[in-house]
Amino acid sequence: MISHLKLKTIRTLNEHISIEVDQNGFEFIILKHKKFDAAFSLHGAHLIHFQAKQAAPLIYLSKTAVYAPKKAIRGGVPICWPWFGSNTESKQKGLASHGFARNSEWTLSSFNSTDLGIDIEFSLETSQSTKAIWPHDFNLTLKASLTDHVELTLITENTGETPFHYSGALHTYLHIADQRQCSVQGLANDYTDSLQSNQAKQSAQPLHIDHPIDSIYAVNDGAIVVKDDAYQRTISVSNEGNDSVVVWNPWVEGAKAFADMPDDGYQTMLCIESAITADPGHLVAPGESHRLKTVIK
Template identity: 55%
Template structure:
């Protein structure tokens, strides 16, 4: 499972899912299916681990990640919501980067056992605390369908009487064998280079990982392939409900700057994210929903 986490059983929920806690009382959903293993933290509805039997983990998690619920967990799939990056200044100052969903305590909504896997739904609703920094009623659901593929759907429901705009990301950290062994195909032709003041650049047909990357591919691609020659596999990524895809790796200096990532952590991870990054965001009318999703498989 996740060797650097020491957990104890708190409650058996289904034949394959148990609620477990660490020494500090942080809660985790641990899935032990005959075809795969997976884990979620209720802190942030954060997918920490997904691994098909007989395969390397699909998702990377930092061995020095912090679980104290004051910040996001490094690795896995953090949920950025209801904004991506810095909050709009109209909302106020000193607001958390990438929103509050990834540092909030979510609740378990539903578990549905399937023939070849399971569905898990986690729920976050507005509260007095959230309305202090984002003044909208909402219901946010993460629906995870786990089979021989991984499907994550972030379902934003407007439970208020006024439309709202939001930005978001399913900030997926992929587990890789080594950067030099990896190649990305299927990205859009243009991207904003955040390492160069957001200038618009023309991309190549394929992207070799050779240094730090922080790029927003502004025309979302329907299918992206992460080819990992070291692990002898291809990860197939299909995003929807997004307006962009983000590719990110902190590389050497970036990893050293993080206290919750080993200095060599950049050698085992690469982020390819399903994102809503345009300044105007995604509108959700009253009593309506919008779904941001990613479907991940390997071959």
């Protein structure tokens, strides 16, 4: 799934983990375990690949994704933070959609591998460059626990003296075999068409996607289940700490409009995102933290 990147090992951290680079020196953390193969980019602490042994890839990555500073990677699990989409302030300042975390260089802060799996953490802290964009003091940690499934936890800690609100998402791109043979169950009945829409709608169950979709669903008890019939599997997505679930697929015209997605890329991807989208976001008091989590099986 990532062989097209043509990576070269520059450092081995242990028997399961290495640091590799592409031809432009873009760094990746490569995980090779008896249960799975996976990869992160230090750019954005971005999970770009996960594939359990003897199974199809679980995470979609665009073959034409661009790997460059200040550019978001198309696919994987981008971290949208500290805002989702564009808010009033970010529009006024001309700031990037979905915040700066996914376009920042993170630090690999810890890792541990056993026969059961790999735990790995990445961190991003306040800096002069973040203060120029967002005026708050913070410590952001992505904890990833990988076994035969993926568990991602984004921890937002307020290290300053004043409270702040944040919104965002673990913007998961699921890899599926064929959109035409796929359905989604377990979504809440209530949703809106987009961040710009205030009109509540009622959804049909199960959800079959045969058109562009960018919908925000209310939080529902239980897992969201994707039936991926062409791969003869189901994918379960469970979320915590979110106030909504975003379902997104750009469909035909949307994919054609992206230079970093093949024209047929929409056929094999579906985003189901653990998200915080309600205005003004989640309040984090000084010295407190909040966890946004997704588990994908």
